[in-house]
Amino acid sequence: MAYDEELADRIRELVQDESGLxxxxxxxxxxxxxxxxxxxxxxxxxxxxxxxxxxxADDIVDDVVISxxxxxxxxMGGWLRVTEEALADEAxxxxxxDHGVTYARSLPPK
Incomplete structure (x- = not known):
């Protein structure tokens, strides 16, 4: 299965102004x-x-929307999955x- 290009475009719109992207x-x-x-x-x-x-991560997982x-x-430690259905909501x-970007920013640059 290929990734959802519409979702990729929505993500791109949210992160386009991030430095080091x-x-x-x-x-x-x-x-x-x-x-x-x-x-x-x-x-x-x-x-x-x-x-x-x-x-x-264990405190975040709900096994319904986040797993x-x-x-x-x-x-995979430190990696979460958000269901496709939940992502219909832009918020x-x-x-x-934002959660992923904030965590990535907390790590030393490669």
């Missing part, structure tokens, strides 16, 4: 990197991948894009 096709999706760190991605399997503090990302059946998309 790059886009890169990764994991079947389109990732948005800040300072060399992936912040969010339009996931290849649908929905939004969001970078988060691994120590706080831990898994790749090849293994959980929810903005919240999670």
């Amino acid at each position: 790059t886009e890169k096709k990764m994991f079947g999706g389109l990732a948005f990197l800040i300072g060399g760190h992936m912040a969010v991605a339009a996931a290849g399997h649908g929905g939004l991948m969001v970078r988060s503090d691994p120590a706080k 831990r990302m898994e790749m090849r059946g293994r959980p 929810i998309l903005r919240r999670w894009v």
Whole structure:
């Protein structure tokens, strides 16, 4: 499954003014990197991948809208998935894009 290009455009609109922004096709999706760190991605399997503090991820997961990302059946620490259905709400998309960007900005530049 290819990533949702409409979702990628919506993300792009939200992050276009961020300094140090790059886009890169990764994991079947389109990732948005800040300072060399992936912040969010339009996931290849649908929905939004969001970078988060691994120590706080368990407090965020609700297993309905927000779940831990898994790749090849293994959980990825510090990565969350927001469902496609939730992203129809622009405020929810903005919240999670901001979350990922804020966390990526907290990391030392690569």
